[in-house]
Amino acid sequence: MKTILRLSIAAAFMTHVAFAVPTDIDGFSQAYQQYNLSVDSNNNQDTLKYAQQTYALGQVKFGKDSLDSGKLAINWANALVNESKRNHNGRIIEDAATLQAQKLFESALRVYRNNVADNDIALIDPLVGLAQTTANDKYAKDLLFEAISAAEKADNLLTVAEVKLIAFHRLSGTEYYTRTVRSFVMDANDIYVNKLPENAIKRVNSTYLVGALYAAMNRPNDATPLLLEVIKQYQALPYSHPYELHAHALLVTLYEQQGKSNKATEHCVAIGKMTPWDDQQEQTPLFRKPPNYPRSYAERGKDGWVQVEFTVDEHGFVKSPEIIDSKGGYQFERESIEALTQWRYAPKFVDGKPTSAKSKVQLEFTLG
The missing domain is CATH 1.25.40.10 (Tetratricopeptide repeat domain)
Structure with missing residues (x-):
């Protein structure tokens, strides 16, 4: 199909x-x-x-x-x-x-x-x-x-x-x-802004789309206020809307790219509150910086993988990463740890409060 x-x-x-x-x-x-x-x-x-x-x-x-x-x-x-x-x-x-x-x-x-x-x-x-x-x-x-x-x-x-x-x-x-x-x-959003109240669903949805476009165009100053407005409007609803979740996720990325980790934290926590944590699966990072490929390994056509266990703290930061297993060499392990410490996650919630939890990931190093 x-x-x-x-x-x-x-x-x-x-x-x-x-x-x-x-x-x-x-x-x-x-x-x-x-x-x-x-x-x-x-x-x-x-x-x-x-x-x-x-x-x-x-x-x-x-x-x-x-x-x-x-x-x-x-x-x-x-x-x-x-x-x-x-x-x-x-x-x-x-x-x-x-x-x-x-x-x-x-x-x-x-x-x-x-x-x-x-x-x-x-x-x-x-x-x-x-x-x-x-x-x-x-x-x-x-x-x-x-x-x-x-x-x-x-x-x-x-x-x-x-x-x-x-x-x-x-x-x-x-x-x-x-x-x-x-x-x-x-164009559509301009019309809705002029014709519809600020909490009209069509207007809020178009505001999200414009904010997401600005984020994709690397225009954080234009994207951020629009995404914050989307969150504000959807928080007034008695249910969670997918665009509210996506707006939080985009803001995590935008703030991390600007080195504003503290501002990203509230959105990591908000997502954690909206989405369940599954101890049986690998969690999805909200912000992910890929590890560098060791130059000496690349020149030799060497590939491999690294499995890492770590703690996601109550603010969504990666703490205490430890190598579980790996293939390919020590430099893959080193680059994996370096990258992971910059990742952000949604924290686990227990009884309505964010808390630390274990997670793990496998990073693949493959050429071409």
Whole structure:
């Protein structure tokens, strides 16, 4: 199976569509009513069932080339996409459901193009849906740029922001991830800052994305206040959001890179409080400095590995590293100890308080 998207992004904007149906001789009204009820109650299986049923009945009732049939195609396609995401941990995978959804979005787009003007905002639904389900990255880019143009022409800023974020996620990791696409996140965040309250989830999420981009661009002064704002907003929620965790982790790296270990500590502790410690597995470092490869060993093509046991103290610092086993020579051991003393971890929590705990790691030294 081919992964089309690694991140779960917004589905097309249309969920309910309205029809003026005076009679129900053909059963359409009843099926459509059941579809709406299943959407409202989050009954995924019934939503899929009745979306397919209303699409089949609607084609007969309204005609295959009618705008109503196009809307019903989008409803069924969205239900199929949601089903695929539920089966694959929130990702859209190129499976049978997604391929069927793609055909429906293609059909809907043809109908829409025949019934609405170019750049009409109504085109956004099939354009975005098809971009999400096609495996053709260039085609997805063209569809999303057309959707952005339609939103901008309608002067609907919140929709512009939404579609730009969808385009950013869909095109990230492809050859079409350009500076223009990267700037979509900044554009969306500017719109949300002006249009939404500071605690609106869409605004906080876009703030995180901008902060993460600045961190990746090695712009700590720009990234840090944004990530701190994300943490502030999500701490007010009664649950932990993944972006809150990621923001803490990014701040650990940013502060350590600047030599500000004391500032990194509060974020190490915060992550430790949010994530369970497993004594049976190797812990994942929040900040990792790779060991230097001994030059004399590299010149001789020598490789090896080093196993080290150490203590992660209540502040997430590495203490008392000890060699358990190694292969390759003493210099590998020395470089491993030197590197590990600069790593940072999330401390173990016991009864709501950070405490010291043992951990271990194996460092590999391999050329090429």
